[in-house]
Amino acid sequence: MTPFPSRRALLGGAAALAGLGLTRLSTAAPAPFFKGAGLPVGLQLYTLGDVVGKDLAGTLKAVADIGYGAVELPGFYGRTAGELAAAFKAAGLVCESAHVPGHPWAPGQGPSLSGNLDALARDAHTLGLKFIVMPMFNIPDRPEMKPRDGEDFGVTLARVAAQFTADDWKAQAAFLNEKGAVLKKAGLQLAYHNHNPEFAAVGGATGYDILLAETDPELVKMEMDAGWVAAAGHDPVALLEAHPGRFRLMHVKDLKAGTAPNTGLKMDPTEVGGGILEWHRILPAAHAAGIRHFYVEQEPPFARPRLEAARVSFRYLDRLAA
Numbered sequence: 001m002t003p004f005p006s007r008r009a010l011l012g013g014a015a016a017l018a019g020l021g022l023t024r025l026s027t028a029a030p031a032p033f034f035k036g037a038g039l040p041v042g043l044q045l046y047t048l049g050d051v052v053g054k055d056l057a058g059t060l061k062a063v064a065d066i067g068y069g070a071v072e073l074p075g076f077y078g079r080t081a082g083e084l085a086a087a088f089k090a091a092g093l094v095c096e097s098a099h100v101p102g103h104p105w106a107p108g109q110g111p112s113l114s115g116n117l118d119a120l121a122r123d124a125h126t127l128g129l130k131f132i133v134m135p136m137f138n139i140p141d142r143p144e145m146k147p148r149d150g151e152d153f154g155v156t157l158a159r160v161a162a163q164f165t166a167d168d169w170k171a172q173a174a175f176l177n178e179k180g181a182v183l184k185k186a187g188l189q190l191a192y193h194n195h196n197p198e199f200a201a202v203g204g205a206t207g208y209d210i211l212l213a214e215t216d217p218e219l220v221k222m223e224m225d226a227g228w229v230a231a232a233g234h235d236p237v238a239l240l241e242a243h244p245g246r247f248r249l250m251h252v253k254d255l256k257a258g259t260a261p262n263t264g265l266k267m268d269p270t271e272v273g274g275g276i277l278e279w280h281r282i283l284p285a286a287h288a289a290g291i292r293h294f295y296v297e298q299e300p301p302f303a304r305p306r307l308e309a310a311r312v313s314f315r316y317l318d319r320l321a322a
Helices: 007-019 033-037 056-066 081-091 117-127 153-161 166-185 207-214 226-231 236-242 279-288 306-319
Strands: 042-044 070-073 094-099 131-134 189-193 220-225 247-252 293-296
Touching: 033 279, 033 306, 056 081, 056 306, 070 293, 081 094, 081 117, 094 117, 094 293, 117 166, 131 166, 131 220, 131 247, 166 189, 166 207, 166 220, 189 247, 220 226, 220 236, 226 236, 226 247, 236 279, 247 279, 293 306
Parallel strands: 042 070, 042 293, 070 094, 094 131, 131 189, 189 220, 220 247, 247 293
Antiparallel strands: none
């Protein structure tokens, strides 16, 4: 039987450890998540509305002055890829992801996945993009799904999504696979960004289940909008853990308490950290799942000026230990 060491022996051992700088466990506070991960806090420029298009250089400088290191494009703002790239460089911002719709939402609005993909790829490389993200499902070409005169675009999308069948979601997946294959050959990764209609039940599954099952994981990754996942009544962490390897980007978006779960494009938004989402759980789970691109995004209505809202979200995330 080994005798229990004497107090003198223990003290001697402690002294030896002291010589190695190991006298006690570190009591330093954990590093903030983004600093610890070596990642910038990003901003989806959609958050700022039309001010970006009106004053690109000034707005990007303001974003960088807040502390953001990366941005994601919601569109090209009527600029060329070269103009955008120069503006990002001047502001000291990295842009590695852009939203590109499956079909044009309006004439002259910019590139689409149903347009010239060779030209899109050239523009993407000029910008330094790694990801092209389809931001919303396509509207099927059927009479009952056509936009109605005077109908708000969001209302149109909610009405259309409520009529989706499993075959409609499979058609979306086929479209994504086709475009993803072309972009892959051009050195770009296609991804799909969710809202909450994707989580409506279709038979024994959801639209999102079908998209995940029917898309090729090598051709189509996912950009998780955590706020819309939560608005649908789902846990972002559980979704990440259920589909390892599928998610590469995240929209960091928060909801006020009392937001009723729905699949009709409804939410009660707030600044990140001011709502109900548990970012101390979500961010580490996202990182463990392979996500390296995080973009703050906030939906209207805003309780304060949009740029100030972006500042509030940044301050919370910049200090968050997770």
